[in-house]
Amino acid sequence: MSLRAVLLITLQREPGTGYDILQRFKAGLAHVWQASHQQLYRELDRMRGDGLLTCETLPQTERPDRKVYQLTEAGRQALDTWLAEPLSTSPVRQPLFAKFFAWERWPEEARRKEFTAFRKQLQERLTTYAAIEREWFSNPETLTPAQRAPWHTLRLGKRLTETWVEWVEEVMEED
Amino acid sequence: MSLRAVLLITLQREPGTGYDILQRFKAGLAHVWQASHQQLYRELDRMRGDGLLTCETLPQTERPDRKVYQLTEAGRQALDTWLAEPLSTSPVRQPLFAKFFAWERWPEEARRKEFTAFRKQLQERLTTYAAIEREWFSNPETLTPAQRAPWHTLRLGKRLTETWVEWVEEVMEED
DNA sequence: CTGTCAAATGCAACTTGTTGCATAAGGCTA
DNA sequence: TAGCCTTATGCAACAAGTTGCATTTGACAG
Numbered sequence A, B: 001m002s003l004r005a006v007l008l009i010t011l012q013r014e015p016g017t018g019y020d021i022l023q024r025f026k027a028g029l030a031h032v033w034q035a036s037h038q039q040l041y042r043e044l045d046r047m048r049g050d051g052l053l054t055c056e057t058l059p060q061t062e063r064p065d066r067k068v069y070q071l072t073e074a075g076r077q078a079l080d081t082w083l084a085e086p087l088s089t090s091p092v093r094q095p096l097f098a099k100f101f102a103w104e105r106w107p108e109e110a111r112r113k114e115f116t117a118f119r120k121q122l123q124e125r126l127t128t129y130a131a132i133e134r135e136w137f138s139n140p141e142t143l144t145p146a147q148r149a150p151w152h153t154l155r156l157g158k159r160l161t162e163t164w165v166e167w168v169e170e171v172m173e174e175d
Numbered sequence C: 001c002t003g004t005c006a007a008a009t010g011c012a013a014c015t016t017g018t019t020g021c022a023t024a025a026g027g028c029t030a
Numbered sequence D: 001t002a003g004c005c006t007t008a009t010g011c012a013a014c015a016a017g018t019t020g021c022a023t024t025t026g027a028c029a030g
Helices: A002-013 A018-026 A037-049 A073-084 A095-100 A108-136 A145-174 B002-013 B018-026 B037-049 B073-084 B095-100 B108-136 B145-174
Strands: A053-058 A066-071 B053-058 B066-071
Touching: A002 A018, A002 A037, A002 A066, A002 A073, A002 B095, A018 A037, A018 A066, A037 A053, A037 A066, A066 A073, A095 A108, A095 B002, A095 B145, A108 A145, A145 B095, A145 B145, B002 B018, B002 B037, B002 B066, B002 B073, B018 B037, B018 B066, B037 B053, B037 B066, B066 B073, B095 B108, B108 B145
Parallel strands: none
Antiparallel strands: A053 A066, B053 B066
């Protein structure tokens, strides 16, 4: 259901095509949700089938046609219903932690590589966050509550990632 | 693949039945991996089919039979292969963040309820962590590296959860 | 002039995870 | 004595996510 909800949210803010949404996923929405183009196109078509979206095909010369999706009244209602009901907790799945539980069989070199690569990923993520913050939230005091909300999510993402980095570095140092 | 890996790890430490593993999942492994009994039984049977596990049926009077699974050599090898190769990054999926992106349509009351329930979950998680810490890691200095590793995962879990709690409280206060 | 990238869409097969239901016997509680 | 909990296993249908492949045109690099 959650992919649906995310699509309802982005299309409610602004109608668009599968490709558009993919770009949004790569930009600011990247720390909220990620999905492949296959998944998007399939889900959009299903949502249209379920009456949550309308689809308008804009023919283009020199390019494949664009299919612009837009919320219907049923779509807006579905979104409101989803917002109103509390989220269920998602199951814990931490493959990295699993490796820690097999410490004896985990070769030292592989371990080091894993930690290094992982820290690099985390630091790249921090760079991305910083870029988003600069571009969209340069002065947080002037934001409206609705604009402030996504800023909060970014702040948390940053703090969590920092916590991860500290931890990996501690583990690496000790190892 | 990761569920497989987790099963290989737990069964390598000690052979057991699907039900046993389910209990381990509820106890110390709960902050690493969670899965339903249906998933476990199905996966165990497939792994046996793939030659990673052997299965011995212990008949019990007055109870359904127990099927004790144990790693084969191929199973140990599969585990080592998995440990040696670096983990791929898992896609971001944060339904709560998604709601923040629909702030205007998210009714205040639903928001408050969500935050309160969420904070409660986080605090319960912290309680669980504390219990695990008391039971298994009461004096960390005396641990061997292999015992120390899962303790690290617990520490990170704790810190991340604390970060979440701080954040939710900030957001609640501001809202 | 060949290859790759970007724009734009999609199908098909597969794996993974969820939900609902089922069985069977003993113990415990109202 | 009826109903639920625990032990112990599973099937079947479905939903969600992944992987591999395919199409069309223009632009740009080597």
